[in-house]
Amino acid sequence: xxxxSALSKSASKTVPAPSTxxxxxxxxxxxxxxxxxxxxxxxxxxxxxxxxxRFKSVNVADxxxxxxxxxxxxxxxxxxxxxxxxxxLNGSRYEVESTPSADISVAxxxxxxxxxxxxxxPEERAAANAWSVFxxxxxxxxxxxEAKEITVTRSVLGNSARGAHTIIEAKPFSQATxxxxxxxxxxxxxxxxxxLGESANLTVVSLQEWDDSxxxxxxxxxxxxxxxxxxxxxxxxGGSIVRVNPSVRLAGPGSDTLLLGLYFADxxxxxEQQVYVFHDAPKSRSRVNYKGALQGQDARTVWIxxxxxxxxxxxTDSYEQNRNLVLSEGTRADSIPNxxxxxxxxxxxxxxxxxxxxxxEQLFYLQAxxxxxEEARRLVVRGFLTEVVQQIGSPELEARLxxxxxxxxxxxxxx
Amino acid sequence: xxxxxxxxIKDLHVSVETDQGTKQIxxxxxxxxxxxxxxxxxxxxxxxxxxxxxxxAGHPKYHVxxxxxxxxxxxxxxxxxxxxxxxxxxxxxxxxxxxxxxxxTNFLRTAKTAIEGEAPPIRTWIKDVRQAMTDLRMxxxxxxxxxxxxxxxxxKKRNEILQLELLKPKFAVLDETDSGLDVxxxxxxSEGVNRAKTNTxxxxxxxxxxxxxxxxxxxxxxxxxxxxxxxxxxxxxxxxRLEDExxxxxxxxxxxx
Ligand SMILES: Nc1ncnc2c1ncn2[C@@H]1O[C@H](COP(=O)(O)OP(=O)(O)O)[C@@H](O)[C@H]1O
Ligand SMILES: [Mg+2]
Numbered sequence: 001x002x003x004x005s006a007l008s009k010s011a012s013k014t015v016p017a018p019s020t021x022x023x024x025x026x027x028x029x030x031x032x033x034x035x036x037x038x039x040x041x042x043x044x045x046x047x048x049x050x051x052x053x054r055f056k057s058v059n060v061a062d063x064x065x066x067x068x069x070x071x072x073x074x075x076x077x078x079x080x081x082x083x084x085x086x087x088x089l090n091g092s093r094y095e096v097e098s099t100p101s102a103d104i105s106v107a108x109x110x111x112x113x114x115x116x117x118x119x120x121x122p123e124e125r126a127a128a129n130a131w132s133v134f135x136x137x138x139x140x141x142x143x144x145x146e147a148k149e150i151t152v153t154r155s156v157l158g159n160s161a162r163g164a165h166t167i168i169e170a171k172p173f174s175q176a177t178x179x180x181x182x183x184x185x186x187x188x189x190x191x192x193x194x195x196l197g198e199s200a201n202l203t204v205v206s207l208q209e210w211d212d213s214x215x216x217x218x219x220x221x222x223x224x225x226x227x228x229x230x231x232x233x234x235x236x237x238g239g240s241i242v243r244v245n246p247s248v249r250l251a252g253p254g255s256d257t258l259l260l261g262l263y264f265a266d267x268x269x270x271x272e273q274q275v276y277v278f279h280d281a282p283k284s285r286s287r288v289n290y291k292g293a294l295q296g297q298d299a300r301t302v303w304i305x306x307x308x309x310x311x312x313x314x315x316t317d318s319y320e321q322n323r324n325l326v327l328s329e330g331t332r333a334d335s336i337p338n339x340x341x342x343x344x345x346x347x348x349x350x351x352x353x354x355x356x357x358x359x360x361e362q363l364f365y366l367q368a369x370x371x372x373x374e375e376a377r378r379l380v381v382r383g384f385l386t387e388v389v390q391q392i393g394s395p396e397l398e399a400r401l402x403x404x405x406x407x408x409x410x411x412x413x414x415x
Numbered sequence: 416x417x418x419x420x421x422x423x424i425k426d427l428h429v430s431v432e433t434d435q436g437t438k439q440i441x442x443x444x445x446x447x448x449x450x451x452x453x454x455x456x457x458x459x460x461x462x463x464x465x466x467x468x469x470x471x472a473g474h475p476k477y478h479v480x481x482x483x484x485x486x487x488x489x490x491x492x493x494x495x496x497x498x499x500x501x502x503x504x505x506x507x508x509x510x511x512x513x514x515x516x517x518x519x520t521n522f523l524r525t526a527k528t529a530i531e532g533e534a535p536p537i538r539t540w541i542k543d544v545r546q547a548m549t550d551l552r553m554x555x556x557x558x559x560x561x562x563x564x565x566x567x568x569x570x571k572k573r574n575e576i577l578q579l580e581l582l583k584p585k586f587a588v589l590d591e592t593d594s595g596l597d598v599x600x601x602x603x604x605s606e607g608v609n610r611a612k613t614n615t616x617x618x619x620x621x622x623x624x625x626x627x628x629x630x631x632x633x634x635x636x637x638x639x640x641x642x643x644x645x646x647x648x649x650x651x652x653x654x655x656r657l658e659d660e661x662x663x664x665x666x667x668x669x670x671x672x
Binding site: 325356358360361362364365366368369370371373375379380381382383384385386 | 474475495496514516517522529578
């Protein structure tokens, strides 16, 4: 029995967070969030559970050892990263590089920082393990109403198991694009809290271009304030196992989120994303669009998309979709949308999921029009993934991603 | 004109691998088409018409046992699928394939670039595409849709003829382009084929099960295709006879008595 399907009490129904979580003034410290209803090994049944009722704790000891049967783990190769779920993690500072940007500060802050724990809490053991060990959090704080962009790069994490914590805060009315760029080696479990104040407009791009051996488990927790807009983009291209799970709580009335994802799994790669959108305020809007390509033996992708429209979320509009393009034999793509609605008053709610093959007949058709095999593949994949790339809104990054995708196709991404 | 393009099919034998083993389909096809000529191939279902079309285009499923296909003397059978298209061959498919993620616009431009060896001048190209779509009564919105994805049967066939008009091949094989079309769509598609012929003088191999498309596209020659080879050939009057009699007289076993 997993912690994730533990019995719930109404007290744990939602993450306590201030209605305008930007200032951090009323934030609670992590210790106050530990959910106490859980006790090990005493669950006789799995209740039909609302997504927001999942067991949460910042304390790794509150979670049982990972078996791989838990809802959050059942599609992941858990045996390959026991160091991250059960081992001791290094929670010290690491080297980061960031491009200079006015009105965006990047600093290490202590665990006692008031913002920590305000956007979300771990729902599984690797996340709690990371939360338990980090010495300091990397805080990226955005102010200023002008549009601006920053790239924060981690490239030398190394191959010992690490835990990390990041805060991205967009102050009320601020605007920015924050690109988190990941390269090199890593065995990393981390939590990223994203906090949008009233009317903030923030784009967060998490870019995984790790070395072939890297294992990266990330949970992003976002809290979106009144009339604020979060665009969140997960791009996973490189790494052995990459699992980036964004949870977004639309906390303020009129809050809006666009969650984009782009992944390209080649032979032996496991790329996973569990997306969760919680509409917890009236007139909130969400769009989820994840697209992935798979090519090569044992290329594996997982997409789970949970949308919960809570009883406070009258006038909600939501749509989520995932599409996968299978380019060769021997791959597996899981695509699981879930929609829960607790209010009768919604504008729209829908989902779509499809996994299609690029097969020999398609290749023949394109070749019969003079297009070479290589060009045909490129055409199909580029066309398929471009829809997402074009929505990122950062021309330089978009151009770079087009190149990276083509490199994936012809396999020149191998380091 | 001093040089006349010609497509020659010589004693073509083709088989396909099935679960039950190798199946012989084409049994010695001989056919020669000059540019500017329209040849209709008519025959009952299963006689091997699509196999002939696919073999000309180079579909990997079809295995050529013997024979040859020459385009202006060059051996087509030695060319890759894309090289055949670049050499000037075109196949309008009976069942056009859906291509996820590739818009019609993008597809057409990529194909044109591949065939010409360089990108078409952008302005004239956009104009040409628009004009061809208008002529085929295709809604502008098709340009931004993925190739054949969610298209109706008739829309798929129009999309094939759109490509025929824009890619300007020397020879085109149209595999049952008429089937599944209502009479209005049949007229539109036929006009497109006739326009392509007027504009480029291409040679056509028009494969059909029924005679009705021949009211709009007038063949110079008619070949009756039965059991993997041409059983009879003649002029347009042969089509009229088939219209009246059907294929029955070709299908009766030859060892009567
Ligand atoms: N790929 C294939 N695999 C197995 N059998 C095939 C294949 N293609 C064609 N055939 C068989 O070959 C024969 C001729 O098919 P086809 O060329 O499609 O005929 P037509 O187009 O005249 O209807 C049929 O019996 C058909 O079932
Ligand atoms: Mg056929």
